[in-house]
Amino acid sequence: MTTNQEEVKLLGATGSPFVCRVQIALKLKEIEYKFVEENLVNKSELLLKYNPIYKKVPVFVHNDKPIIESLVILEYIDEIWKQNPILPSDPYQRSLARFWSKFIDDKIVLASSKSVFTIDEKEREKHIEESTEALQILENELKGKFFGGEEINFVDIAAVFIAFWIPLVQDIADLQLFTDEKFPKLYNWSQEFLNHPVVKQNLPPRDPLFAFFKARYDGLLAASK
Amino acid sequence: MTTNQEEVKLLGATGSPFVCRVQIALKLKEIEYKFVEENLVNKSELLLKYNPIYKKVPVFVHNDKPIIESLVILEYIDEIWKQNPILPSDPYQRSLARFWSKFIDDKIVLASSKSVFTIDEKEREKHIEESTEALQILENELKGKFFGGEEINFVDIAAVFIAFWIPLVQDIADLQLFTDEKFPKLYNWSQEFLNHPVVKQNLPPRDPLFAFFKARYDGLLAASK
Numbered sequence: 001m002t003t004n005q006e007e008v009k010l011l012g013a014t015g016s017p018f019v020c021r022v023q024i025a026l027k028l029k030e031i032e033y034k035f036v037e038e039n040l041v042n043k044s045e046l047l048l049k050y051n052p053i054y055k056k057v058p059v060f061v062h063n064d065k066p067i068i069e070s071l072v073i074l075e076y077i078d079e080i081w082k083q084n085p086i087l088p089s090d091p092y093q094r095s096l097a098r099f100w101s102k103f104i105d106d107k108i109v110l111a112s113s114k115s116v117f118t119i120d121e122k123e124r125e126k127h128i129e130e131s132t133e134a135l136q137i138l139e140n141e142l143k144g145k146f147f148g149g150e151e152i153n154f155v156d157i158a159a160v161f162i163a164f165w166i167p168l169v170q171d172i173a174d175l176q177l178f179t180d181e182k183f184p185k186l187y188n189w190s191q192e193f194l195n196h197p198v199v200k201q202n203l204p205p206r207d208p209l210f211a212f213f214k215a216r217y218d219g220l221l222a223a224s225k
Numbered sequence: 226m227t228t229n230q231e232e233v234k235l236l237g238a239t240g241s242p243f244v245c246r247v248q249i250a251l252k253l254k255e256i257e258y259k260f261v262e263e264n265l266v267n268k269s270e271l272l273l274k275y276n277p278i279y280k281k282v283p284v285f286v287h288n289d290k291p292i293i294e295s296l297v298i299l300e301y302i303d304e305i306w307k308q309n310p311i312l313p314s315d316p317y318q319r320s321l322a323r324f325w326s327k328f329i330d331d332k333i334v335l336a337s338s339k340s341v342f343t344i345d346e347k348e349r350e351k352h353i354e355e356s357t358e359a360l361q362i363l364e365n366e367l368k369g370k371f372f373g374g375e376e377i378n379f380v381d382i383a384a385v386f387i388a389f390w391i392p393l394v395q396d397i398a399d400l401q402l403f404t405d406e407k408f409p410k411l412y413n414w415s416q417e418f419l420n421h422p423v424v425k426q427n428l429p430p431r432d433p434l435f436a437f438f439k440a441r442y443d444g445l446l447a448a449s450k
Contacts, residue, residue, distance in 0.1 A: 053328070053362060065317050072323045079316040091304040092290050098297045103278070137278060 008033035009061040011047055013040055014204045015212065017109075017161040018070040019058040023202040024157050025074050029081045071101050074154060086154050097148075100141065101158035107134035109161055115177055116169045117217065119224040131177055135162070139183045145192055156193055163190035164203055168210055172217045233258040234286040236272055238265055239429045240437065242334075242386040243295040244283040248427040249382050250299050254306045296326055299379060311379050322373075325366065326383035332359035334386055340402055341394045342442065344449040356402055360387070364408045370417055381418055388415035389428055393435055397442045 010026070010033055012019035026033055038047050038057050050059045050066035059066050060073040062080070067073050078086045087094050111134065114127040138159075141147075147155035162178065167190075170177045180187040193199055235251070235258055237244035251258055263272050263282050275284045275291035284291050285298040287305070292298050303311045312319050336359065339352040363384075366372075372380035391403045392415075405412040418424055 062317075067317070067320045067324070069324055069327060072320050072327070075323065076316055076320040079319065091301055092287075092292070094304065095292045095297050095301040098300065099292070099294055102294060102297065 005063075007061065007063050009036060010034070011036045011038055011044075011050065011059040011061065012057045013038050015209045016057055017165050020160050020164070020202060020204065021070045021157050022058045022060055022073050022077070024152075024160065024199055025077050025086055027198045027202055028084050028086060028152065028157075029077060030083070031077070031081055071098075071105070071158065074157060078154075086148075086152075086157060088148070088153065097154040100138070100147065100155045103134070103138070104155075104158045104161065108138070112162075112166050112177060113169065116173045116175060116213075117220060119220060128175070128177065132182070135178060135183055135186060138162075139186045142185045142189055146189065152193070152196060152199070156189075159189075160193070160199070160203075162186070163193045163199075168206065169213050172210070172214050232286065232288050234261060235259070236261045236263055236269075236275065236284040236286065237282045238263050240434045241282055242390050245385050245389070245427060245429065246295045246382050247283045247285055247298050247302070249377075249385060249424055250302050250311055252423045252427055253309050253311060253377065253382075254302060255308070256302070256306055296323075296330070296383065299382060303379075311373075311377075311382060313373070313378065322379040325363070325372065325380045328359070328363070329380075329383045329386065333363070337387075337391050337402060338394065341398045341400060341438075342445060344445060353400070353402065357407070360403060360408055360411060363387075364411045367410045367414055371414065377418070377421060377424070381414075384414075385418070385424070385428075387411070388418045388424075393431065394438050397435070397439050 008026075008031055010019070010022055012022070012035060014037065023035075036044075036046065038044055040057070043055055047057070047059060048055060050061060051057075051068050054068065056068075058070055058073060059068055060076070061067075062076075067076050074086060087097055108131060111127050111130040115124060115131050118124040118127055144150065146152050147159065166178045176182070178186070178190075194203070233251075233256060235244070235247055237247070237260060239262065248260075261269075261271065263269055265282070268280055272282065272284060273280060275286060276282075276293050279293065281293075283295055283298060284293055285301065286292075287301075292301050299311060312322055333356060336352050336355040340349060340356050343349040343352055369375065371377050372384065387403065395402045401407070403412070403415075419428070
């Protein structure tokens with residue numbers, strides 16, 4: 001779908017939910033691209049050149065022009081490649097998609113991570129409460145098979161963190177943050193979403209990622225003793 | 226510019242930088258709208274109905290459909306009313322505008338507020354350092370008269386917080402966060418921006434706002450003693 005002149009590159013790191021968002025979007029649009037795996041312990045010159053402010057992945061590079069922030073990248077991809085739109089065409093529906101994606105980033109990503117990676121019991125309870133409240137709001141919002149209706153859209157892609165990362169990290173801490181019983185609609189959505197062919201082939205392998213987070217969790221526990 | 230059938234309403238509160246963003250955008254586009262002043266101590270039924278999640282202003286209401294989050298509202302307004310565009314037409318430039326507006330929200334708004342409204346000296350120093358660093362990054366980014374070049378765009382509107390609110394609250398704490406000497410380009414920008422006819426007539430009156438923040442600051446100081 002890209003011309004010979006085009007350079008489409010993604011600086012990423014396997015295991016990052018934000019990188020995964022971009023991978024899903026590119027695959028949905030059937031864009032060929034070069035994936036450059038970054039070592040986040042020893043960042044490449046390229047990463048520092050393209051993202052001197054945050055020095056983080058993902059960085060999407062299109063004809064030598066870098067784009068940063070996963071949701072900004074998704075908007076860009078949707079504007080450049082029109083096939084299989086990920087934002088709705090109706091302006092009001094677009095605004096809702098932007099709102100809910102921001103809601104996921106502001107209210108769910110950090111709070112649910114901290115629900116696992118926090119030692120202080122009281123602090124941790126607070127994060128669990130916050131995540132639960134936000135997940136409940138999202139549960140109430142989900143009307144169809146996907147947030148995009150019959151097809152995956154912007155919000156579904158943003159919510160890959162909920163479908164894949166939360167179940168993974170909650171297992172490490174034996175936490176019941178996101179379960180079938182608590183959020184039946186959201187849970188069903190997550191199963192549909194994870195089994196979508198495009199999503200499925202773009203998820204990182206679970207075991208090494210589990211081991212990575214487990215080591216981090218154990219390190220945190222050890223340091224607190 | 227609106228038809229008789231249209232209802233365009235803004236639930237706001239004078240003195241909110243996020244509401245001010247929407248007011249500037251609407252004025253730039255010459256959209257007539259009804260401003261509903263909210264009492265944030267005693268929130269209206271309408272606000273609770275339209276924004277049950279955050280219960281905050283601004284809420285932009287277009288034909289009974291509520292839109293929340295100031296930057297999401299700006300995108301919506303720009304999509305619905307095409308005159309005097311606030312986002313660039315080029316997709317890459319659009320992505321940059323989205324990136325920098327998010328940067329302002331993520332890195333400057335909170336850190337600079339906390340540079341004033343924090344009692345603990347060490348914490349406060351940390352916020353001042355963070356704000357200074359972020360303002361420096363923005364200073365380096367500014368190339369023309371406005372972030373939008375010769376005309377005000379999305380980033381300029383998002384940055385109204387820097388032009389109007391930071392100078393106001395820093396005076397309360399006798400803080401030199403954003404000055405001509407430290408950030409000459411950004412400071413010049415702020416003067417151009419504040420004197421732009423559309424911006425000028427949409428800024429809240431300074432004195433009552435100063436008194437409001439001063440009372441908050443004094444209350445904080447008193448409570449810490």
